[in-house]
């Protein structure tokens with residue numbers, strides 16, 4: 001059993017549903033936070049997916065609420081923050097899991113598509129911070145986790161300039177938050193997942209013919225990842241739990257790679 005490392009804490013997890021059956025990063029993180037004792041606000045634009053996560057939490061005796069919202073909607077995000085304060089009196093953790101990739105470079109993508117990529121991968125986190133920072137500042141404590149990607153650090157053989165730029169920007173965005181609000185007891189860190197087996201990945205494989213099937217991706221991981229396999233949503237969730245908890249009380253403005261060592265090598 002996970003220790004009660006978040007006992008009495010209130011956490012907002014965005015994108016805590018899942019885009020398909022099984023464990024996405026957001027869903028696993030929400031469930032792990034609840035197992036660790038947190039009350040979790042599940043924020044997702046897909047109400048049914050969010051409700052599924054809520055049922056998993058309730059079935060284990062955990063506490064949660066569901067908010068069907070788009071992370072680009074400031075008003076709805078502020079309303080969720082107000083609801084958390086009214087119902088639970090505090091907001092300790094913001095875990096920004098929503099992110100999305102679109103294939104292509106400047107010639108394949110329209111300007112609007114590029115802007116939308118920056119919006120979903122960075123502006124959404126700006127909006128989340130805007131909504132929760134007043135409460136965290138008032139408490140003199142808070143932890144903000146952002147979710148980057150190894151695709152924001154290197155070109156990995158697939159062209160997605162909007163996603164890569166957005167995820168790269170997110171790292172510096174998070175450091176800025178850490179620097180600006182550290183003296184008010186707020187920490188901010190980026191989790192950088194590598195090749196993780198999630199429904200999102202499976203959906204991408206189905207959509208993008210030329211990356212082959214899942215078996216080919218497993219083979220790619222055996223070849224390219226020093227630990228020899230893809231990670232799971234739980235690997236990301238455990239990193240999120242660490243960063244959200246007081247175990248990481250002196251850790252801020254940094255990045256935690258969860259990539260099986262992928263970024264250590266160039267082949």
Ligand SMILES: NC(=O)c1ccc[n+]([C@@H]2O[C@H](COP(=O)([O-])OP(=O)(O)OC[C@H]3O[C@@H](n4cnc5c(N)ncnc54)[C@H](O)[C@@H]3O)[C@@H](O)[C@H]2O)c1
Pocket residue numbers: 014015016017018019020023024025026027043044045046049050069070071072097098099100120147148149150192193194195196197198199200201233
């Ligand atoms: N799976 C991987 O291999 C991998 C690798 C690197 C980084 N990541 C990052 O992990 C994160 C996603 O992980 P996941 O497995 O939970 O993905 P997912 O696609 O399963 O789920 C996320 C949830 O986000 C919701 N969502 C999408 N857009 C939204 C919006 N605008 N507002 C509110 N909710 C929205 C979806 O409804 C879905 O339920 C992303 O930031 C992604 O870039 C994943």
